[in-house]
Amino acid sequence: MSRPVILVTNDDGIISPGIRALVEAVMPFGDVTVVAPDSPQSGMGHAITIHDPLRLQKVDVFHDLGIPSYQCSGTPVDCVKIAIDKILHRKPDLCVSGINHGSNASINVIYSGTMSAAMEAAIDGIPAIGFSLLDFSFDADFSAAKVYVEKIVRNMLNTGLTKDALLNVNFPKLPLEEIKGMKICRQANAKWEEEFDERRDPNGKNYYWLTGKFVNHDQGEDTDVWALENGYVSIVPVQFDLTHHHGISFMNQNWDLK
Amino acid sequence: MSRPVILVTNDDGIISPGIRALVEAVMPFGDVTVVAPDSPQSGMGHAITIHDPLRLQKVDVFHDLGIPSYQCSGTPVDCVKIAIDKILHRKPDLCVSGINHGSNASINVIYSGTMSAAMEAAIDGIPAIGFSLLDFSFDADFSAAKVYVEKIVRNMLNTGLTKDALLNVNFPKLPLEEIKGMKICRQANAKWEEEFDERRDPNGKNYYWLTGKFVNHDQGEDTDVWALENGYVSIVPVQFDLTHHHGISFMNQNWDLK
Numbered sequence: 302m303s304r305p306v307i308l309v310t311n312d313d314g315i316i317s318p319g320i321r322a323l324v325e326a327v328m329p330f331g332d333v334t335v336v337a338p339d340s341p342q343s344g345m346g347h348a349i350t351i352h353d354p355l356r357l358q359k360v361d362v363f364h365d366l367g368i369p370s371y372q373c374s375g376t377p378v379d380c381v382k383i384a385i386d387k388i389l390h391r392k393p394d395l396c397v398s399g400i401n402h403g404s405n406a407s408i409n410v411i412y413s414g415t416m417s418a419a420m421e422a423a424i425d426g427i428p429a430i431g432f433s434l435l436d437f438s439f440d441a442d443f444s445a446a447k448v449y450v451e452k453i454v455r456n457m458l459n460t461g462l463t464k465d466a467l468l469n470v471n472f473p474k475l476p477l478e479e480i481k482g483m484k485i486c487r488q489a490n491a492k493w494e495e496e497f498d499e500r501r502d503p504n505g506k507n508y509y510w511l512t513g514k515f516v517n518h519d520q521g522e523d524t525d526v527w528a529l530e531n532g533y534v535s536i537v538p539v540q541f542d543l544t545h546h547h548g549i550s551f552m553n554q555n556w557d558l559k
Numbered sequence: 560m561s562r563p564v565i566l567v568t569n570d571d572g573i574i575s576p577g578i579r580a581l582v583e584a585v586m587p588f589g590d591v592t593v594v595a596p597d598s599p600q601s602g603m604g605h606a607i608t609i610h611d612p613l614r615l616q617k618v619d620v621f622h623d624l625g626i627p628s629y630q631c632s633g634t635p636v637d638c639v640k641i642a643i644d645k646i647l648h649r650k651p652d653l654c655v656s657g658i659n660h661g662s663n664a665s666i667n668v669i670y671s672g673t674m675s676a677a678m679e680a681a682i683d684g685i686p687a688i689g690f691s692l693l694d695f696s697f698d699a700d701f702s703a704a705k706v707y708v709e710k711i712v713r714n715m716l717n718t719g720l721t722k723d724a725l726l727n728v729n730f731p732k733l734p735l736e737e738i739k740g741m742k743i744c745r746q747a748n749a750k751w752e753e754e755f756d757e758r759r760d761p762n763g764k765n766y767y768w769l770t771g772k773f774v775n776h777d778q779g780e781d782t783d784v785w786a787l788e789n790g791y792v793s794i795v796p797v798q799f800d801l802t803h804h805h806g807i808s809f810m811n812q813n814w815d816l817k
Contacts, residue, residue, distance in 0.1 A: 346605030346636075347669045354758070354766040378604075378670075382753045383767060408682060410801055411605045412636075424666060424750050456814045465748070466803040482817075485810045487802040490723070492682050495640045500612070508612040509641060538806025543668055544745040545724040548796025552743045556714045559740075 305331035305394035305458060308384050308422070312342045312377045312401060312414030315362055315370065319400035322443035323432060324368055326450035327397055330458060334393075335363055335370035336384035338414075342376050343403075345414035347421070349382070350375040357383055377418035385425065395458065396422035399432035400446055406433075406471045406525040406535055407489040407517065416469055420541055423467035428457050430468040435529060445477035449534050452483070462538060469537040473529045484533040489524035491517035563589035563652035563716060566642050566680070570600045570635045570659060570672030573620055573628065577658035580701035581690060582626055584708035585655055588716060592651075593621055593628035594642035596672075600634050601661075603672035605679070607640070608633040615641055635676035643683065653716065654680035657690035658704055664691075664729045664783040664793055665747040665775065674727055678799055681725035686715050688726040693787060703735035707792050710741070720796060727795040731787045742791040747782035749775035 307327050311320040315337035324333055339358070356374040363370045371388055373380045377398065385392055401415040410416050415431045422429035430453060434446050453470060462468070469488075473480065498510040517526050525535035552558075565585050569578040573595035582591055597616070614632040621628045629646055631638045635656065643650055659673040668674045673689045680687035688711060692704050711728060720726070727746075731738065756768040775784050783793035810816075 341610065344607045344609040346603070346607070346675065348604045348606040348634075349602045349670055350769060351602040352599065354768050355755070356764075356766055376606075379769065382769065383755055386753050386755050387757070387767065408799070411678070411682070411799060412607055417604065420669070424669070452815075452817075460813050460815075463803065463806045463809045466806040469801075485807050485814075485816070487804070487807065488800050490800065495644050497613070497641055497644050499645070506614075508614055509645065510612050511608060511637065511640065536810070537801075538803040538810060539801045540803035540806075541666070541669060541801075542746055542748065543727075543795075543797045543799075543801075545721065545796040545798035546745070548721045548724040548798075549743050549745065551721045552794070552796060555718050556743075557710075557718075558743070559710075 306389060307331040307333045308393040308396045309333055309335045310337045310377055310380045310398050310418045312338065312345060314338050314341045315372045318439060318441065319402055319443065322447055323397055323400045323450065324363055324366060326447040327454055330454055333368050334389060335368060336373060336380045336388055338377060338380060339372035339374055342414045344412050345376045346412050347378055347417040348376045350379050355379055355383060357387060377414040378421045381418050381421040392425060392427050396427050396429040400443055401433035402441060403437050404433060404435050404471055405431060405469060406529055407491040410469050410488060410539060419467050424541055428461060430457060430470055432470045434472045436474040445475065445480055446472040448477055465542060466538045466540055469539050471525060471529055471535045473532055475532060479532060480534060481532040483536055484528040486525040486528050486535045486537050487523055488537050489517055489526035490519040491515060491526060564647060565589040565591045566651040566654045567591055567593045568595045568635055568638045568656050568676045570596065570603060572596050572599045573630045576697060576699065577660055577701065580705055581655055581658045581708065582621055582624060584705040585712055588712055591626050592647060593626060594631060594638045594646055596635060596638060597630035597632055600672045602670050603634045604670050605636055605675040606634045608637050613637055613641060615645065635672040636679045639676050639679040650683060650685050654685050654687040658701055659691035660695050660699060662691060662693050662729055663689060663727060664787055665749040668727050668746060668797060677725050682799055686719060688715060688728055690728045692730045694732045703733065703738055704730040706735055723800060724796045724798055727797050729783060729787055729793045731790055733790060737790060738792060739790040741794055742786040744783040744786050744793045744795050745781055746795050747775055747784035748777040749773060749784060
């Protein structure tokens with residue numbers, strides 16, 4: 302049997318430590334190609350580049366590992382699209398994205414370029430996983446995360462998921478021996494409360510930095526936020542059919558559709 | 560009772576004809592404020608601006624209608640966030656986004672800045688609707704769409720939706736008398752197949768334009784694509800809890816979680 306073709310991407314950019322950790326963890330499972338943004342693309346959500354052309358360049362970032370790599374001027378979603386059409390010339394057998402620096406648990410899944418790259422692959426029918434570590438530092442320790450990436454990828458390749466699903470995996474900032482295991486979770490019902498930081502430029506005009514705090518009112522013990530706060534790796538199966546099915550019957554019963 | 564506060568935004572930019580049609584249609588229902596991107600932001604999905612500061616400027620685009628308006632340098636999602644924090648200083652009673660030029664039916668909901676603006680409001684607990692007309696031309700006729708915007712907004716303010724839902728509304732490119740009515744739908748299971756258009760710049764380097772064709776294998780007559788192809792206004796209730804709940808039980812039963 303031929304080895305699986307594995308596409309690795311991320312949103313922090315091709316030279317971030319997290320993508321290197323991910324490449325090292327998935328290398329034993331197949332033939333890896335990296336196609337990742339040439340600059341940080343955090344918070345890009347499912348953005349695609351429509352009004353500008355894209356650049357794509359072969360680079361040598363993973364030369365020491367013998368892994369071909371390409372950087373793209375676009376978003377994480379663009380990277381997945383162009384990798385399939387112009388580099389692999391086929392769908393990969395697995396697409397992994399990350400390891401993102403910072404949490405993509407709960408509502409962060411919506412804003413995350415890491416998760417949107419994985420979702421783009423899943424829309425195309427490709428088994429896909431986004432990985433994140435709850436540690437923003439450049440020196441973040443990915444060793445425990447790598448152990449769990451291996452367990453999760455093995456399950457994904459051997460058993461797979463239900464149709465039209467992908468995975469959102471988050472790792473707590475803990476050494477391996479303190480991680481209690483993996484938990485399959487639902488997305489916590491939390492949100493960001495924004496406070497823009499208003500400043501004045503040398504010309505006397507205002508500008509604003511987006512800041513905010515994460516607010517979680519969801520007390521459930523089956524959520525990703527709970528799992529992470531209690532020392533577990535959180536795994537949320539994610540869908541891209543956004544239909545609120547209860548909403549359909551509610552509207553048919555209660556709305557005036559004349 | 561005080562009049563509802565209504566926030567209007569879009570992704571095509573503050574001077575697009577679609578947002579003017581939307582403002583005119585919702586004006587009778589409350590006190591309208593427009594906060595919209597200063598440039599086209601199509602395909603931005605749920606992107607937010609993290610690495611750059613935002614500019615926000617009072618403008619006079621809807622002076623003739625007596626409606627205050629502001630343009631923002633950020634994405635549609637940024638516009639909603641900054642409108643609540645820095646302009647309205649409260650949550651609006653309704654947020655409407657659009658009217659987008661082009662379809663946001665089916666999987667387009669994922670890429671759409673129009674829909675992401677509405678989703679951002681819904682995450683914040685605000686009743687929210689994204690509107691799109693299947694006509695890209697600058698001279699698109701919004702008159703039929705405006706009639707249906709009024710019907711839908713009236714239902715939204717009087718009856719509302721199930722919790723944690725928003726609406727994705729698409730209008731067919733038809734005159735009012737040929738529209739058969741409104742249909743509550745599910746998101747069609749379709750996708751884009753990409754083909755990048757490869758070109759060479761004057762320096763001999765390649766660049767790529769994202770192109771693609773929309774492929775719908777979903778034969779259901781309960782989908783938004785079916786409704787639009789058959790002369791109906793499609794209304795899909797949309798959720799932002801992306802958990803694939805069947806996936807949780809599947810993984811607990813079939814995965815090796817040790």
